[in-house]
Amino acid sequence: MSEGRTSRETDAQPLLRVEDLAMRFPVRRKGLFARRTGWVHAVNGVSIDVKPGEVLGLVGESGCGKTTLGRTIVRSLKPSEGHLYYHQTNGETTDLATLSSAQLRPLQRQIRVIFQDPFSSLNPRMTIRQIVGDPLKASGLASGSELEERVAAMLRRVGLSPGHMSRYPHAFSGGERQRVNIARALIMEPRLVIADEAVSALDVSVRAQVLNLLRDLQDEFDLTYLFISHDMSVVENICDRVAVMYLGKIVEVADTASLYADPQHPYTEALLSAVPKPDPRLRNAGRRIRLSDDFPDPANPPSGCFFHTRCRYSDQDSCVHQRPDLRRVEEGHLAACHYSEKLDLAPAVEPEPEPDSHFRTVSS
Amino acid sequence: MTVEQGSAEPGVLLEIKDLKTHFFLHEGVVRAVDGVRLSVLEGKTLCVVGESGCGKSIMARSILRLIEKPGRIVEGELLWSRKKDSGAAGEPSTERSGQVVPRQDTVDLASLEAGSEELRSVRGAEIAMVFQEPMASLSPMYTVGNQISEAIRLHLPLSKEEAWQRGLELLEHVGIPRAARTMESYPFQLSGGMCQRVMIAIALSCRPRLLIADEPTTALDVTTQARIIDLLRDLQAETGMAMMFITHDLGVVAEAADEVVVMYLGTVVEQASVDDLFHDPQHPYTKALLRSIPKMGSGGRQTLATIRGQVPHPQNRPSGCPFHPRCDFAIPGLCDTVEPPLVQLGPRRVSRCVLHDPALLESHGVTQSPVKETA
Numbered sequence: 001m002s003e004g005r006t007s008r009e010t011d012a013q014p015l016l017r018v019e020d021l022a023m024r025f026p027v028r029r030k031g032l033f034a035r036r037t038g039w040v041h042a043v044n045g046v047s048i049d050v051k052p053g054e055v056l057g058l059v060g061e062s063g064c065g066k067t068t069l070g071r072t073i074v075r076s077l078k079p080s081e082g083h084l085y086y087h088q089t090n091g092e093t094t095d096l097a098t099l100s101s102a103q104l105r106p107l108q109r110q111i112r113v114i115f116q117d118p119f120s121s122l123n124p125r126m127t128i129r130q131i132v133g134d135p136l137k138a139s140g141l142a143s144g145s146e147l148e149e150r151v152a153a154m155l156r157r158v159g160l161s162p163g164h165m166s167r168y169p170h171a172f173s174g175g176e177r178q179r180v181n182i183a184r185a186l187i188m189e190p191r192l193v194i195a196d197e198a199v200s201a202l203d204v205s206v207r208a209q210v211l212n213l214l215r216d217l218q219d220e221f222d223l224t225y226l227f228i229s230h231d232m233s234v235v236e237n238i239c240d241r242v243a244v245m246y247l248g249k250i251v252e253v254a255d256t257a258s259l260y261a262d263p264q265h266p267y268t269e270a271l272l273s274a275v276p277k278p279d280p281r282l283r284n285a286g287r288r289i290r291l292s293d294d295f296p297d298p299a300n301p302p303s304g305c306f307f308h309t310r311c312r313y314s315d316q317d318s319c320v321h322q323r324p325d326l327r328r329v330e331e332g333h334l335a336a337c338h339y340s341e342k343l344d345l346a347p348a349v350e351p352e353p354e355p356d357s358h359f360r361t362v363s364s
Numbered sequence: 365m366t367v368e369q370g371s372a373e374p375g376v377l378l379e380i381k382d383l384k385t386h387f388f389l390h391e392g393v394v395r396a397v398d399g400v401r402l403s404v405l406e407g408k409t410l411c412v413v414g415e416s417g418c419g420k421s422i423m424a425r426s427i428l429r430l431i432e433k434p435g436r437i438v439e440g441e442l443l444w445s446r447k448k449d450s451g452a453a454g455e456p457s458t459e460r461s462g463q464v465v466p467r468q469d470t471v472d473l474a475s476l477e478a479g480s481e482e483l484r485s486v487r488g489a490e491i492a493m494v495f496q497e498p499m500a501s502l503s504p505m506y507t508v509g510n511q512i513s514e515a516i517r518l519h520l521p522l523s524k525e526e527a528w529q530r531g532l533e534l535l536e537h538v539g540i541p542r543a544a545r546t547m548e549s550y551p552f553q554l555s556g557g558m559c560q561r562v563m564i565a566i567a568l569s570c571r572p573r574l575l576i577a578d579e580p581t582t583a584l585d586v587t588t589q590a591r592i593i594d595l596l597r598d599l600q601a602e603t604g605m606a607m608m609f610i611t612h613d614l615g616v617v618a619e620a621a622d623e624v625v626v627m628y629l630g631t632v633v634e635q636a637s638v639d640d641l642f643h644d645p646q647h648p649y650t651k652a653l654l655r656s657i658p659k660m661g662s663g664g665r666q667t668l669a670t671i672r673g674q675v676p677h678p679q680n681r682p683s684g685c686p687f688h689p690r691c692d693f694a695i696p697g698l699c700d701t702v703e704p705p706l707v708q709l710g711p712r713r714v715s716r717c718v719l720h721d722p723a724l725l726e727s728h729g730v731t732q733s734p735v736k737e738t739a
Contacts, residue, residue: 061585062556173674174416203415204612205671205690208656212667230586233615237658237666260661274590276615278657280638283619290594291587293557294541349661 013087014049015192015224016073021046021082021097023065023072027299040299042068044248045082047326050192052087055218055225057239057256059232059271063295065248066228070194073226074111075104086111089191109139112185116197118177122169128155129165132183139188154183157220158213175206179213186217196228211238232275236260236348244268247298247306250326254333260348264335266311269345277349287346305337313343376445377574377606378427378491379403383440383474385419385426394678396422396435398630401706404574409600409607411621411638413614413653417675419630420610424576427608428487429478442473444486447573489519492567496579498559502551508535509547512566519570534565539595557588564595571603578610593620614657618642623712626650629678629686632706634715646715648691685718693719698728 023043028034042065050056058066071077073084075096084096086107096107115121122131133151136142142150152162158179169177178198185193195214199207215238218225229235235242235256242259244252244267252265263269273289291310296302302309308319318338326336337343385397397419404410412420426437446469476483495501503511512534513527522530528547535543538561551559560580567575577596581589593616600607609620617624621638626649634647645651655669673690676682682689688699698718707720718724 061587173677175674203675204614204653205415205656206674208658208668208670211658212670215665215667232586233658233660236660236662237668240665270587272660274586275660276590276593276613276619278615278618278642278654278659280618280621280642290591293555293588293591295555347661 013052014085015052015087016050017083017085017087018046018048018050018069018073019083019085021069021072021084022080023068023077024080038299041248041301042298043072043079044301046245046248046250048243048250048253050224050226051241052191052224053222054240055227055238057235057242058226058228058245059230059235059242060245061271061295062230063298064245065298066245067196069245070113070196070226070228073192074108074113074194075099075101105139109135109188110190111192111194112188112190114178114181114185114193114195114198117201118174118181119201121181122177124169127166127168128160128172128180131169131180132187135184135188141188150187151183154187157217158183158186159209173206174202175210178202178206178210182210182213182217186221186223189221190223192224192226194226194228197230198227199234200229200231207234214238232271232348244271247296247301249306249336250334251307251337252333252335253326254330254335258330258333262330262333262347263345264329264333264340264343265307265337266313266343266345267307268335270310272348273346275348282349286349289346313339315339375406376403377406378445378608379441379443380423380427381441381443383423383426383442384438385422385431385435386438387435389434392679395630395681396678397426400440400627400630400632402625402632402635404606404608405623406573406606407600407604408622409597409609409620411609411611411617411624412627413611413617413624414627415612415675417629417678418627420627421578423627424493424578424608424610427473427576428491428493429473429476429483437474440474443470444473444491445470446486447490485519488515488572489570490572491574491576492570492572493576493578494560494563494567494580496582498556498563498583499551501563502559504551506550507547508549508551508554508562512547512562512569515566516569530569531565534569535562538562538565538568538599539591540565555588556584557592560584560588560592561595564592564599568599568603572605574606574608575600576608576610579612580609581616582611582613589616596620614653626653629676629681631686631716632714633687633717636713640713646709646720647717648693648719649687652690652692685716695725695728695730698725698730 021043022041022045024039024041026036027038027040029037046069058069060066072079079097082097085093086096087093129151132154133147136147136150151165155162155165160176160179172180199210202210211234217223227235227239239256242254242256243250244265246267252259252268259268260272263272270289270291273287296306296309304320304322305324308314324336324338326334329335329340380400380402383397383400387394387396400423414420425431427442431437473486509528509531512531513524516522516527516530532543532547535546540546540558540561581592584592596607611617618638624636624638624641625632626634626647628649634650641650645654652671656671658668671690684700684702685704688694702718704716704718705721706714706716708714709720
């Protein structure tokens with residue numbers, strides 16, 4: 001189904017190399033001249049590689065810039081600065097950041113988005129056939145009965161009945177709509193899929209179905225995912241690598257297992273600690289770290305390390321004055337903290353109090 | 365062994381008996397809440413958990429009589445035990461045929477006239493509610509201080525200045541920094557977490573004995589969620605109020621609950637203490653739900669157990685047990701025809717499933733309970 005797919009040969013080459021990417025939005029005063037009074041740095045110098053065939057998680061609190069980063073990668077926003085080196089199927093590398101919209105069009109087929117809200121992301125006046133088939137039709141790749149067939153095949157693949165093709169979105173539940181969204185994203189046979197909170201709005205039982213579906217489709221179509229989410233337990237379940245964002249910057253990147261078992265940035269530790277653990281016996285187990293609510297104003301970020309205003313380990317000296325670089329702490333583990341080596345940060349789950357607990361064996 | 369609960373035993377603050385709230389639409393009747401039976405103990409937290417469409421929010425709104433047309437409470441009792449020292453306690457309680465007249469200080473909220481003085485003296489003062497969308501629940505036209513002092517003055521005989529002062533103290537109490545400035549702010553100037561703190565402060569302004577929190581943390585970040593749950597727990601320890609905490613997040617349940625009620629399509633399918641629910645679930649739906657959540661620390665890229673299908677539309681309610689089309693243990697010919705019994709498995713421990721009723725199983729030729737083998 002995917003001729004010309006060369007990800008196996010290019011394992012060394014990242015599919016997408018994000019370099020010093022910045023996205024600024026002007027803050028304007030009200031009034032006739034709407035004078036610009038400052039900038040919001042939604043994405044503030046992000047560099048990261050997306051490797052072919054991996055699921056890269058992007059986590060952080062709301063307002064940290066994770067969605068803006070995703071939107072910049074698909075170029076629904078033009079980045080203010082930086083590069084997006086995309087490795088094409090023919091072996092060439094293109095900088096998406098500088099292309100015009102006409103030049104972008106053929107490449108945008110290869111990078112698709114699955115949006116969060118299954119209720120507002122589907123046009124209520126279009127049938128499922130139109131919604132899923134539209135990208136194919138618009139790009140002239142298929143029409144008539146061929147279009148019909150491909151839409152039917154795609155719907156079947158995501159677990160929907162092709163017989164429902166002429167229905168409108170309102171006739172579907174949240175989980176089914178999200179399947180429609182997935183079908184729409186995948187019908188163009190993309191290489192990179194940006195899933196922006198793709199399962200956050202779903203019920204627990206349906207969320208598991210959609211997560212499993214995303215994983216199966218990845219194996220089948222050789223996809224690479226950028227999985228944007230605020231849910232640390234879902235991210236651990238599906239991602240190979242995770243990047244943690246704070247105030248427009250990446251503060252830690254590591255393999256999932258390494259990040260959860262051995263976090264190197266105090267912000268990651270706090271995020272992990274805040275996740276409610278689905279076992280009442282762990283209620284008071286482990287260290288409880290609570291961040292204060294005062295998320296800094298992205299238009300006026302703190303000096304030094306952006307996190308120092310909420311960090312429990314801040315030394316009030318180098319943390320306040322010196323901005324830490326994202327640096328290698330261990331093999332394949334990057335963190336932006338002056339004290340990564342000195343701190344002993346709490347893992348996602350501290351050693352089990354009860355190894356023979358009934359609850360833990362259920363999942364195996 | 366069907367449940368026979370006695371009327372308001374000591375320590376029960378609110379008892380819901382066979383509550384049915386239906387919505388009468390052109391397309392037919394939606395039985396959003398269909399025979400809910402549960403009770404809230406004084407000073408404890410009861411979590412109501414269920415997926416969207418299970419009727420948990422409608423049930424909570426029914427308690428405060430906030431159901432609007434085309435919906436209404438068609439059946440059932442909402443027995444609220446009033447404060448002994450409260451002024452309205454002396455009023456005669458409504459007589460119901462074939463029922464023991466409840467204690468003098470118990471009032472059936474379902475029987476009160478909508479908008480009546482007595483209902484309004486309970487709502488907001490004795491039972492307060494915090495809603496899901498903190499931004500949407502506050503008026504954008506008034507300052508936080510206006511809204512909080514209005515709520516206070518509605519129930520307490522205080523002057524404007526006194527109410528303002530009280531509001532300020534409450535904001536400080538719920539952990540809002542620079543409370544004086546927040547009093548002067550409009551909701552849009554505050555973050556989601558701050559708005560939810562303001563909502564909690566308003567809810568607590570009259571020292572309620574029951575706080576109903578409907579998905580209070582769902583719209584918030586994890587870091588904020590953790591702090592709001594901590595705050596609610598601290599406030600409960602301090603004031604001794606009971607909480608009904610409505611959520612779809614089992615992690616939040618594990619953090620917050622003393623007791624848990626699991627709902628599915630308008631009925632309670634299981635009630636248990638939080639430890640029993642997570643470590644010894646009885647109902648097939650509860651078991652399936654627990655299996656379908658990813659657990660942190662269990663390593664990545666594992667396939668999750670799923671529940672097949674989806675929650676049916678409330679208008680296409682399956683016959684018999686509403687869960688049977690998705691249930692792995694469903695017995696053909698039994699589960700799709702018989703309304704499952706609510707079986708008492710212990711003190712304050714119930715499960716609504718035919719598998720707990722050997723007599724019923726035997727009468728249908730099933731000899732052993734298939735649920736045991738997979739536990």
